[in-house]
Amino acid sequence: MDFVWATITVRNMEESLQFYQEVAGLRLNRRVRSNESTELAFLGDGPTQIELIHRSNGEPQGIGKGISLGFGVEDLDGMMLKIKELGLEIHEGPFAPNPHVRFFYVLDPNGLRIQFVERR
Incomplete structure (x- = not known):
């Protein structure tokens, strides 16, 4: 499957x-x-x-609570800069729950949380 x-x-x-x-x-x-x-x-x-x-x-359909889509990036700081240059806001973060992962969230045009994550 x-x-x-x-x-x-x-x-x-x-x-x-x-x-x-x-x-x-x-x-x-x-x-x-x-x-x-x-x-x-x-x-x-x-x-x-x-x-x-x-x-x-x-x-319009509501977006489910607690749902997000995650995208891996090579350079989280570069992605945060791109988000700001596009005129978007960082919704949450950045977070570093351990030394190997950092991430932040933005909202898509429909209110869905989109996560960008850097794995080291």
Whole structure:
């Protein structure tokens, strides 16, 4: 069994695509309309992807509490600088729970916590 994607229902597809491409560095692999009111986009750089869903006729979905997506980075300080240069705020952190890990969180355009982690 393979873990193939995590799905996020988004309020605005363009803002979400921009965030995941520019901030998280993910590649847009596929973007399709499944019907008149539903658009899907798949992003990723490996076998596991993020699926974004926008429903123009539906009510916005809430983001589950305690859920975050984590992305590994080589240089946490450099990533924090990039976040600030893009005009985004660091939501929490940075934290260093042990000598081998440092991380911080930002919020995506939908309020989902996104973690950037440096492992040494």
